[in-house]
């Protein structure tokens with residue numbers, strides 16, 4: 377009999393068939409800290425406004441959100457749990473690390489060894505989310521009961537120097553220890569390619585690797601197809617981000633990828649910040665996917681079965697981990 381698998385949400389494990397319509401990459405909260413000093417849109421810290429946004433998402437038919445903010449750089453763990461309960465939406469929280477620019481010079485995440493970082497990530501996946509880690513090193517006496525359901529990682533360098541590998545080594549080791557999926561922030565398809573190579577070389581199975589932001593530049597479709605053929609998940613989360621491209625260009629790209637028979641490898645999201653969440657006065661809101669983008673996608677000939685695959689079936693598969 378196959379081992380049982382569930383999605384690790386902040387309210388507890390959810391069976392894959394009960395996960396439902398999912399945005400695979402969002403930011404529901406971001407504390408007012410160092411990231412917000414770099415970009416004011418990276419402050420999403422009003423509980424009531426996020427609750428309102430998440431309630432609209434649920435009313436439109438949304439059921440699950442993957443929150444892609446890891447510890448140490450603005451994750452608001454207690455609020456994630458509370459908003460998930462109050463809005464009745466599944467929320468997956470992230471352990472791991474973001475771009476190093478999001479951590480001040482003396483931040484603990486820059487100091488810890490690969491083994492110590494692995495232990496931090498594994499603790500969050502098995503026991504509970506650390507609190508207060510923006511300013512202090514993780515402390516096992518300061519956690520919430522909710523667990524992380526994925527390992528977020530981020531690369532923004534052109535090439536990974538040996539000295540930079542320890543964060544990625546830690547993420548790979550934590551995934552091997554727990555079976556958790558690894559989400560990779562990338563800023564180009566080339567970075568996605570070598571990061572996938574790195575994780576595969578460490579023994580992480582391809583179906584546990586999710587490469588984000590691949591649709592920022594809609595180019596090199598053959599590289600996308602090659603990645604998909606290796607068995608990793610391609611995440612398209614630049615929908616409604618008009619500084620990169622129009623939704624029409626995105627819809628055309630996705631329709632082409634679906635015609636290439638990689639429907640089982642695609643995940644979608646809006647990668648929202650304060651500048652795009654409607655309740656905060658932003659441009660589109662979490663309902664943009666259901667109300668605007670998916671109807672547009674249908675006009676490009678995308679079938680319902682493919683939409684259900686990207687919004688329901690693939691997330692359930694990608695985020696399920698051994699219980």
Ligand SMILES: [Zn+2]
Nearest residue numbers: 401402444647
């Ligand atoms: Zn993001």
